[in-house]
Every structure is written in C-alpha cells, then in structure tokens.
Amino acid sequence: MRKPRSICAECPALEKGLCGALRDDELARLGAVTRHRTFPAGHVIHAEGEVPPSFCAILSGVVKLMKSLPNGNQQIVGLARPGDFLGRPFGGEARASAVAASEIKLCWFPRATIEGLASESTAVKDWLFEHVADELERAQEWIMLLGRMTAEQKIAAFLMTVLRDQRAQQTDAARTSGDVIIELPLSRTEIADYLGLTIETVSRQIARLRERKVISVGNSRTMVVHHPEVLEDVVESALPGERAKEALRV
Amino acid sequence: MRKPRSICAECPALEKGLCGALRDDELARLGAVTRHRTFPAGHVIHAEGEVPPSFCAILSGVVKLMKSLPNGNQQIVGLARPGDFLGRPFGGEARASAVAASEIKLCWFPRATIEGLASESTAVKDWLFEHVADELERAQEWIMLLGRMTAEQKIAAFLMTVLRDQRAQQTDAARTSGDVIIELPLSRTEIADYLGLTIETVSRQIARLRERKVISVGNSRTMVVHHPEVLEDVVESALPGERAKEALRV
C-alpha cells in the first residue's frame, strides 16, 4: 500500500520545491498519481520538438537541457538540478531536449495533473512563476558568460557554480578547510557544450589551472579546489589572468 | 479629463499584451493609475541592482536589458519590444539594467498596482507566467546563438530576427517583393554587445554581406535585404558560408 505521504516524505521537492506550495489535500491528490522513476545517464526524458506527455520534478542527479544546430553542433542551454522541474505546463512542444547527465531520480506525473493543479491553486501558479523567473535570471547570467568571457573565465565561472551548488547542499563541517572537493556533474564534452567551447580548450584550461596549483584533478569527475579566491578573481578580472596570477604568486 | 478607456484604447498592449488579460473593471482600475510616458534613447528606466519602484509595458520603441562586467565590458542579455513588460513583479532588485535603445513610449504604473492585480486576478498571473516562459525560450535561443555560432552566423541570425519582427508588424502588401527594407533597432555598438562581438567584427561582417550582394546598406540604421534565403542558409550552414556561397552563385 503506497500512501501519498510516504512517497513524498523524504522528497527534496517537498520543502523548496513545488510540493512545498501545496496544501495537504492537493499533495494527497498529487501523490496518488505520482511515480518515482530512476533513469540512467544518457536517458532522453523528452526530445526537442516533441510535446512532453508528462511533467516531472528532479529528485536527484542532473539533467541537461540541450539544443542542436542542423550541423550537429550542440549547446547545453541549461542545467536542471534537484528541486527543479522539467516541462512547461500549458506549453506546446519542448524547444530543448532534456537528457539525464547522470543517473537521475524523477518524480513523474501526467501533464494534465500539473495543469489541473495549477488551474485551481494560486499557490502552484505563484510557485511556477517564481521558478521560471529564476530560470530566466540564470539564463541571462549565462548569456553574459557566453558573450563576454574568455575560455579561462568560463571554466573558472563554471567551477564556481559547481562549488556553490555543492556548498548549498552539504553541511558546514566540510567547509572549514581551504581545500574543497567537488564532484563535476558533467563530462568534458558536456562542459564544452555548456560553455560554448571545444573539449580540447576545456581540457587545456583545466590543465593550466592545475599547473598554477589552483586545483588538483583526481579522476576526471572529481577535483580539489585549493584556491577558490583565485577562481573568483579570474572571473572578475578584466585582462584574463592578470590579477589572478598576482594572487597566486603569494 | 483622462478617462481610463481613452488612454488604453489605441494601446498595443491591449490585445496581445497584459491588458488583454484584464476584465473591464480591472482595466479601469489600472487605467486610473496609469501614465503614458515618453523617454529619449539612452534613458535608464532602471539600473542593475536597484529595486524598480514601478512596472511598465512598452508601447513603442525598443528597450535593451544589459548587464556589465567589472571590467566595463557589457552584454545585452535581452531586448524588450512593444507588448513586453519591464520589471519582475514580486521580485527584488533588477539583475539587469533597462535602457531605452530608441525613443520609447511606456505605459507606466506603480509596482504595487501590478502586484495587487496579480494577487487577485488569475488571468494576470497566467499572462505573466506565459510571458516569462516565452522570454526564457528566447533567452535559450540566444544561448545557443552565442555559444555555437560564428560571427557571420550571428549577424545573419540577428538580421533574420529583425526581419521577422518587422514582418509581424507590417501588412502583407510590402512583402511581395524579394527585397525587404528593414530598420535596425540598434546601433553597431549595441549589435556588438548583443551578439558578443566587437564593433569592428560587426562592421566587417555586414560589409561582407554587402559585397556578396545579400544586403544593401543605406544609412547605418536601415538596410535592404535582397536575399533572405541566403541569410537563412548562413544560419543553418555547418561550414559558414559554404552553402550560402552556392546559393548566391545563381
């Protein structure tokens, strides 16, 4: 017997996510049609141009939203993390594919459910609006990054966002040391597609940061950040690397 | 005596804009506190980091949303055109400056008004949600453009969007000819900031399109597009200019 409460109990979407905006009876209604599903990395949740039949919240893992150009080039136009949702209620066909970047857990339910809920509950509408507005802000940050940053700055900025995301989740305990271990949610190829670079450039810039002892690279998905301040400086710096090099010389 | 109806009567926001979502009594309430205001090009409607005290809909002209990097570099992260609104209801400080790119007419009213209206009217909420979701889609298109296109493709894509925007507004009459006259909403510097290029590169790419007889340039804000298909091809093409050159050779 699956009681709605039990499935939602230890859900990351419960507090900050969509479900936090629901009243108990609404939550129960949602819980009744909800399915938690797990997918492996690479799984296509919905493809560009399709009308997604379902709507879902991400429980764990990272989903990349990507568009592709006729020539085969692709660009990741956004990342969705736990608490984010996939799909546009009342929208038509998706304008980007949603693909699992790692193994993911999803809270999955029919499109009609979310649309019904949104039609009736003003809290749900409010939540959706705020969420989309936040996503728009993030997209605009990214436009800035893609349009005006050098490869070095892009990599530094990317590492900073991973760092921030990871800090937000873990306890204060792990933060005391200057060194921080981070887990990259993306492969080199995906980082390249995210930052609008080639995989080689990504690799070289990471190598440079390693040579400068700002980071250490373990296996390709993990690294240790020794000097977050330097990364910050690189992002801020006008002439790439200028202030950053000074900061390192200490 | 300013009657609410009269001020809203020939308003571009009436049909497709926010006001189209309002009931008559809501419209009347809005009309009572609304002011139409005109600003010259360059006027700052609200600056990055400020909490905008007002909310407004654009009646005519183009507003650029821009962010700046500490080094002085700037990037236009979006354009707002007639029917679009400025400001995020329930949001805090603006994360981008809104600056008039041309002379603009605004329908201006206090922040509290739109927030009150949105709290009460579900139609207003719906409209806001749809609008932000559309903006997000456009932002994602732009991410694709900035991350994966060459300078030539960026310019072609920009001209195509101007062309599309202009076509949407004017009558069918003017479209019969292959040649289309377009009015650029931005200066070269602004185009550069929009496309993430330098002004020189913009100028050179426009020159190349002119040499190839795809366009003619009149004064710097107007041009004639002779071969929209070539522009389209350039955007689609894998190796920039390859298919486009063939298309031109005819």
Add this chain to the structure above:
DNA sequence: CGCGTCATTGAAATACTTCAACGACCGTGG
C-alpha cells in the same frame, strides 16, 4: 588482455580581437 570511450597534449590553421587611422554624418557656432 584488448577494445572502445574519454581525456590530454602538440602543432598548425583561423576567426576574432586589438590597435590605429580614416571617413561619414550631424549639430554648433563662427
């Protein structure tokens, strides 16, 4: 162990930027 995928590294090519000079346009003031 060998194979395939993913990451790294090097050398050459190139797209874009930077620096610098010049030309066109426009309003101002002589």
Add this chain to the structure above:
DNA sequence: CCACGGTCGTTGAAGTATTTCAATGACGCG
C-alpha cells in the same frame, strides 16, 4: 554658409585566443 569638433562607422594590419587536426595516454569493461 562653411569650418569645427564630436560621435559613429568603416577599413587595414598585427596579434592572440580558440579551434581544428592528429596522435597519444588513461580508464573501464567484456
């Protein structure tokens, strides 16, 4: 009316960041 200065756009030449092409190395899996 024309000369003047300012802004904006164009063009050229040199420099540089990033890409492209190509080869090698590391890791995981059957």
